[in-house]
Amino acid sequence: MSAPRAATPGPGPGAVPGEALHGRALELELGSSTQTSHRLLAYSDALLSIIATVMILPVAHTKIHPDQKLGESVQQLLLTKIAVYLMTFLIVTVAWAAHVRLFQVIELIDDVLALLNLACMMIITFLPYTFSLMASFPGVPFGIFLFSVCAVVIGLIQAVIVLYGFYHPHLLNQQIQVSENQNFYKRHILKIILRGPILCFLAAVFSFFFIPLSYVLLGLVIIFPHLSRFITWCKTKILGQRNEEEEYHSLETFSFYLSEPLSKERVEAFSDGVYAIVATLLILDICEDNVPDPREVREKFHGSLLEALSEYGPNYLAYFGSFVTIGLLWFVHHSLFLYVTKATRLMGLLNILSLAFIGGLPLAYQLTSEFAEKSHNEIEAIQVSCVITFFASIFQFAIWTTALLHERETLHPFARYGGKEHAFMFAKLALYPCVSLGAFFLTCLLSEFSTEIFHLMQIVIPFAFLALRIFVRISLTLIKSVMSLSRRKVVLLEEEEACLSPTDTLS
């Protein structure tokens, strides 16, 4: 009955048919249900991206009275919360990067691995809470202790995943499966995965004796991967060719997954998660806070719902403003990664920095909605929005520049230097940094019209994106015609010279 359909190639549990068949054959052989990890990874990416951006909520919900100037104490509180947000974001992205690496080694999963991964996710989603404890009680060791314990547990679970994977080698990456020195790989991967947890364990121990040292150790966890890479890079630069050759050799004995490029799909999935949750954060608030109380409407507004709702006008404006900005920045990110074939680690870092600022956008727009009327802080709020937008978009620009530096490995042929698509991409990426910088300085100069400038900016940008292609084409044609004119001039001059030169050389 099933025989005629068994050969149908239809979209099955294995996205890559060869791999699925391979896993299938082994499954029949070993009697365990092996699966591709694609959906598990997508789910993990969604969880991690939500958790990374969650800590912006306490920042955004810090209540500031509209007639109160941003005082010292409020600023202090805001700064602490922003620091917590940034630290959480970076720590979660470090955990995410480790997770990416882990599942580049283990390519197929089974039920045990899926459950272990879920346990790991559960502890990771608890991290933001330990961080906010640390921020509220910087002098109490318990916060650091709890955080470190969580990190150690995460590390141990991931180590168990690695050991389980190497115990069932059919789950591993093909390249490791066929290699002879699996033990070497195992030790190397365990070293990478347990590096952070060991530092955290030390931090937990020291938290009872000398707290500042614990903080230094935790800071090390975040910058360690980049630091070690930077040191290697410096060494290569200083010691020159010999070392580079050696590094090349070590890259060869390791395989692709231990070298630079991150998985492009997972970078995209994580970014999509962050953009999606950030885009919807404001509507969560609006749904909860901005539905008027029926009794209040009856008493205060004489039953006119429309009048009551008009009170919330600035909130709606802020929502649409933030959604448009985030949507368009996603659009730029999407266009950018269409041209990218591989993401290097530096591009990954820049992407994460860009995302960290994206996470700040709802805060910025909440500020603009709260200060919209009769407030002293209107200009500050708008300027904060401009600054956040500027940094979010300039880091996207930096991703593009970094990609261009290694364009052979990272970019599609048709997006490299000089093509029309290249110019268009450049214009897309430059739009937001230019406009936000322009708006920032305009609000400094014309401080009375700051709100008008801001709203104008929001309305103009989407249309600018639509018209960008036409604009780029016109300017390219202009440049070309100017170039050809000047070239013709040069040719004419050369001809003139050529006409003159014989007499010159003769004389």
Added chain:
Amino acid sequence: MSAPRAATPGPGPGAVPGEALHGRALELELGSSTQTSHRLLAYSDALLSIIATVMILPVAHTKIHPDQKLGESVQQLLLTKIAVYLMTFLIVTVAWAAHVRLFQVIELIDDVLALLNLACMMIITFLPYTFSLMASFPGVPFGIFLFSVCAVVIGLIQAVIVLYGFYHPHLLNQQIQVSENQNFYKRHILKIILRGPILCFLAAVFSFFFIPLSYVLLGLVIIFPHLSRFITWCKTKILGQRNEEEEYHSLETFSFYLSEPLSKERVEAFSDGVYAIVATLLILDICEDNVPDPREVREKFHGSLLEALSEYGPNYLAYFGSFVTIGLLWFVHHSLFLYVTKATRLMGLLNILSLAFIGGLPLAYQLTSEFAEKSHNEIEAIQVSCVITFFASIFQFAIWTTALLHERETLHPFARYGGKEHAFMFAKLALYPCVSLGAFFLTCLLSEFSTEIFHLMQIVIPFAFLALRIFVRISLTLIKSVMSLSRRKVVLLEEEEACLSPTDTLS
């Protein structure tokens, strides 16, 4: 320079190389940047799934004092909010289904379509707010009016997307591209897309005259697709073969995308989004509400942070409990869809119903955390949790049963009736319904131990999942041996009969 790399097959903007090349060729020809829609759809799925589940937050945040019995008024309020949640969930899933259908017709996108889609998403994410206005002011036409206007705008944007797609036929599905009667397809798709908005437009008009009619019209929007399908089904059953043939014919002139199966990838992506946001909803609350105030800790707990935190114990327990339940239900869903090759519309509907109950889980667990101490409502809270878990898991079970009814089209060969994988899947799906039902009745009988039973259930289930494979294997072997024993008995009996029968027939 780019020539030697141009042929590299690497993972590019086109997931399907042939399609990408096709798009690429056209791009060069037409000078527009055509892209595959994969990432746009993933982002849309993430946004829609978050928005669908968001309205559970107002339900979960309804404050109930622990010593207050669930009174009439609170129950009324809760019921209204739950109704809003369910309505929002269903409306957003209807919008999602329309979106899936739309992008089955339009397979490639360009910048204009991406921006139009983002505009569409922006309006959709605003829908929950209009719904909560409707719930708070059921007698005021403005809420319905606003909702209907949003729905009409969404319909118009989608219609523009369709028209744009048919104006640039290289963006369309291959099957439509090569077909001769594109106009017929265009009209058909426009009819499907504009059906809902037209009903909403009527609702908006009637909202000023006779509000109940508007509500009926809005209800129609949700059930219309299922209703029309049900009527067709009934007709087929009553009128029999003749009609079925006709339907078959019409299915042939339409193509696969207009017939039943939903895109499996998008069902998975949407479900993942819902599971991910629901799993993290409780930690959002914990991060905001359960960080003690430093001053309070100093005054009330004599500076002991640990003591202050122990107050929140039940909240942590609720968080881990809800994460584990949602994680395991995701795990079951994941296992289920590994065996599914195509999702029929009925399976999609059952999946959405299951997800709607999943969305209720954080609420249930919040109830258990709030009532954990000195409360009259402990048992009710636990029973609500059990009921929600039961329905969420029984609908998953129903997906499996429905899939089995059409197993040739919907399931992988190795998961069909009778295989070992089949028995294992069955056990996985049956675990949660059985346990939650068992816990429900146990709490009725042993009401003093309800909390203990509930916690025991939470701890036991993950281990049950790990041990399930072993358990299934043992029971299968047992059944087999029993079967073979009884078969041997039957054989023996038959032999005896055979020995006896000649004499019997003789006598």
